[in-house]
Amino acid sequence: MTARSAAALDVVGTVARLGLAAVWLVSGGLKAADPTQTYVAVRAYDVLPIAAVDVVAAVLPWFELALGVSLLLGVATRLMAVLSIGLLLLFIAGVAQAWVRGLSIDCGCFGGGGQVAPGATSYGLEIARDVGFLAFAVWLAVRPRSYLAIDGLLASWDNARLAKEGS
Amino acid sequence: MGGAERGDRKRRRDAMAEAPTTVMRPVQPGRPGGPGVNPSRGQVAAVQRRWTGGRIAVVAALAALAVVVVVTVIVTLSGRTSPAAVAASYPVRLDGAVVVAGQPTARTTVDVYEDYLCPACAKFEQDNGAEITQALNDGQIQVRYHGVAILSNASKPPGYSERAGNAAVCSVDAKIFPSFHERLFADQPSEGGPGKSDDELVALGRELGAQGDFENCVRSGKHTEAVVAETKRAVGNAALRGPRGFGTPTVVVGGEKVDISNSDWLREAIQRG
Numbered sequence: 001m002t003a004r005s006a007a008a009l010d011v012v013g014t015v016a017r018l019g020l021a022a023v024w025l026v027s028g029g030l031k032a033a034d035p036t037q038t039y040v041a042v043r044a045y046d047v048l049p050i051a052a053v054d055v056v057a058a059v060l061p062w063f064e065l066a067l068g069v070s071l072l073l074g075v076a077t078r079l080m081a082v083l084s085i086g087l088l089l090l091f092i093a094g095v096a097q098a099w100v101r102g103l104s105i106d107c108g109c110f111g112g113g114g115q116v117a118p119g120a121t122s123y124g125l126e127i128a129r130d131v132g133f134l135a136f137a138v139w140l141a142v143r144p145r146s147y148l149a150i151d152g153l154l155a156s157w158d159n160a161r162l163a164k165e166g167s
Numbered sequence: 168m169g170g171a172e173r174g175d176r177k178r179r180r181d182a183m184a185e186a187p188t189t190v191m192r193p194v195q196p197g198r199p200g201g202p203g204v205n206p207s208r209g210q211v212a213a214v215q216r217r218w219t220g221g222r223i224a225v226v227a228a229l230a231a232l233a234v235v236v237v238v239t240v241i242v243t244l245s246g247r248t249s250p251a252a253v254a255a256s257y258p259v260r261l262d263g264a265v266v267v268a269g270q271p272t273a274r275t276t277v278d279v280y281e282d283y284l285c286p287a288c289a290k291f292e293q294d295n296g297a298e299i300t301q302a303l304n305d306g307q308i309q310v311r312y313h314g315v316a317i318l319s320n321a322s323k324p325p326g327y328s329e330r331a332g333n334a335a336v337c338s339v340d341a342k343i344f345p346s347f348h349e350r351l352f353a354d355q356p357s358e359g360g361p362g363k364s365d366d367e368l369v370a371l372g373r374e375l376g377a378q379g380d381f382e383n384c385v386r387s388g389k390h391t392e393a394v395v396a397e398t399k400r401a402v403g404n405a406a407l408r409g410p411r412g413f414g415t416p417t418v419v420v421g422g423e424k425v426d427i428s429n430s431d432w433l434r435e436a437i438q439r440g
Binding site: 076 | 219220221223224225227228229231232235236239240242243244286287290291357358359427428
């Protein structure tokens with residue numbers, strides 16, 4: 001592999017890392033800012049017992065924000081990518097099962113005059129979006145190297161130490 | 168920073184090209200220091216056995232995540248115990264389909280718009296029910312409960328919102344409104360399902376000690392028209408609209424919509440008088 005193509009792959013990795021960081025920061029931020037809506041959204045998937053909905057709805061925003069910060073800084077990128085894959089797969093499974101069961105995951109508390117805004121069309125879109133994010137995460141899990149990452153600094157530190165002790 | 172970073176990166180790549188193994192490669196037991204082993208191998212393994220930067224990052228990140236999860240779980244679980252059930256001792260009367268709760272002498276009037284199928288309303292009751300009951304008991308507030316039916320089509324078959332709204336109005340004459348209202352939200356059926364059947368609504372009323380002809384009131388839909396009319400009034404009221412139109416729960420104090428995500432909204436409303 002030439003240095004140039006490696007650099008190009010590093011650029012792709014950087015875009016994937018910062019993109020995925022942005023996804024989690026925005027998603028976690030929105031959820032943290034509106035706990036009621038988050039609770040309602042988690043509950044609307046109708047997977048968890050009510051007692052667990054509270055806890056999941058409370059943890060989810062902060063977990064997402066933590067993933068986002070870690071990815072933004074480039075700390076433990078591969079681990080964060082793997083956790084992101086897991087979380088995204090859970091989201092996709094949640095939306096898919098709600099789709100199959102015909103649940104209205106748009107909460108539906110905004111109807112206006114007895115009509116529920118048709119949420120049916122957004123299921124596919126939501127899954128497509130999550131699959132796009134999943135692509136970022138898979139790239140980083142396979143090849144976590146990128147620019148402007150603390151991981152890179154740590155690795156060069158290791159290598160410098162290694163080279164010193166080896167000589 | 169980018170230039171220095173790239174410099175580091177290049178050095179790192181060069182170092183990796185020279186080194187016989189990458190940093191993350193697991194140590195092979197028994198090899199280091201053995202006969203005929205390249206001496207640098209042993210030193211590489213020694214570095215691997217110690218804390219490498221990558222390993223520190225992974226452990227630190229895992230620790231941070233664990234702290235985030237544990238703290239939020241603890242905060243949630245400890246917060247959950249607070250809304251202890253308060254027995255209602257306030258009077259309730261009807262004004263059309265609007266349930267007026269509390270002493271008429273209360274200085275503050277709170278209008279609450281709820282749909283019995285709306286999960287956000289269930290959450291609102293879970294978070295605020297005990298505090299509202301306490302303020303009603305103490306004669307600090309009067310609450311006008313508007314049981315609106317905007318999620319009619321969110322049950323299969325449609326119409327649970329109306330049936331539940333009607334039953335809640337029936338529960339006023341049956342002298343069980345506070346507990347019936349609370350239970351409708353605490354045991355809220357999920358959207359997309361059939362909702363509670365009339366039989367289940369009647370059984371719940373009986374369990375809570377309904378008086379008079381509660382059963383007939385529920386099955387005949389005595390107040391359904393009034394509920395629908397009240398819904399139309401609420402939806403048509405511009406003062407109740409948010410950015411996405413009229414939604415539930417909507418809480419109004421003194422003609423103004425209240426931000427119920429502020430957990431002190433009730434205390435502040437009472438203080439304002």
